Amino acid sequence: AQSVTQLDSHVSVSEGTPVLLRCNYSSSYSPSLFWYVQHPNKGLQLLLKYTSAATLVKGINGFEAEFKKSETSFHLTKPSAHMSDAAEYFCVVSGATGGKLIFGQGTELSVKP
């Protein structure tokens, strides 16, 4: 079975400092992994995805994530946080039956001025 664990339910950073949102996954086969962002009262938006190509994946708005098979991790990073990055972030793995997405519990990112 596939699953994801987001290691922090809430992360708070200051504007201009780096962001690190941690995610570990469990999968019985080579997974597809995603990060989605959800701003208040808005739909989920795809930040980036890993589908067995390059292990360092670049996404929108300066975010990137690195797939590390040995550590079963897919952490999301950004060099410099912006106020507009404040939102809920979900680490997601694609299920065995094509298309089904399995979401983590989410990490709420707060950005202080």
Place this chain on the structure above:
Amino acid sequence: EAGVAQSPRYKIIEKRQSVAFWCNPISGHATLYWYQQILGQGPKLLIQFQNNGVVDDSQLPKDRFSAERLKGVDSTLKIQPAKLEDSAVYLCASSPEGGSYEQYFGPGTRLTVT
């Protein structure tokens, strides 16, 4: 390109009442998904359609929830009768195909059962 449309955006009902949600996916997208997102949790898949056929409904509480996708385009999700624990945001998503393709999400319908 128009996104995934959902209506209504908000709904408040009493327990034991019925409610229906509507979703219009992105034009040409073959696959449609309904997710339930309870406050403080990640979305959970309820049902997946490929065109107008059901691919996965293993987590759909079939004693009270039903869904259909007529003509492989629009979809409705119904709850009858509603329970307090059904209070959640119901998200619709679509994608060109299953597998690792990106899913595009609608804004969701926030259901409150009192």
